[in-house]
Amino acid sequence: IATAYADTREGFGIRLADRESVQVMLGDLAAGIETGRLLTMKAAWEIDRGGYAQKEISMAKIHVANLLHKAADTAIQINGARGYSRDTPLEWIYRYARQARLVDGADEVHKMILNRHLADEGRDFWTWDTA
Numbered sequence: 667i668a669t670a671y672a673d674t675r676e677g678f679g680i681r682l683a684d685r686e687s688v689q690v691m692l693g694d695l696a697a698g699i700e701t702g703r704l705l706t707m708k709a710a711w712e713i714d715r716g717g718y719a720q721k722e723i724s725m726a727k728i729h730v731a732n733l734l735h736k737a738a739d740t741a742i743q744i745n746g747a748r749g750y751s752r753d754t755p756l757e758w759i760y761r762y763a764r765q766a767r768l769v770d771g772a773d774e775v776h777k778m779i780l781n782r783h784l785a786d787e788g789r790d791f792w793t794w795d796t797a
Contacts, residue, residue, distance in 0.1 A: 667754055668692070668741035682744065691740050695733070702730040721783040724776035731767045738763040 669692065672682040682688050709722035738760040742749035749756045767773055 667749075667756060668744040671745050671748075688744060691744065695737050695740060698729075698733045698736065702726065702733055705729055721780055724779045724783075727770060728773050728776045728780075731763075731769075732773065734766050735760075735763040
């Protein structure tokens with residue numbers, strides 16, 4: 667919805683999609699989406715290896731739920747007042763995105779789970795264990 671609108675809407679003679687600020691917003695979301703995919707794939711990989719993947723699932727849940735909220739907010743920002751109205755599904759998506767941060771445990775619960783797992787592992791979080 668946001669990219670379609672940015673591609674067609676002009677402000678002061680320039681398409682929104684050609685404005686650097688809009689490009690930065692959309693590029694940031696694209697990077698976040700790819701990060702969410704990678705976190706989800708890592709959790710699935712850990713499950714395939716026979717693990718419980720609680721830590722990886724918590725990381726993916728925190729990131730993806732927050733990204734959904736950010737993407738909805740960014741889409742509304744790009745669409746302006748139109749995005750907040752009921753003329754687009756964005757206002758519903760925004761409400762849905764907000765509750766996604768609460769379903770299956772709030773961010774804070776998942777962050778506590780992460781901290782517990784990292785402490786139990788007794789290893790440096792910054793190492794990469796591929797074994």
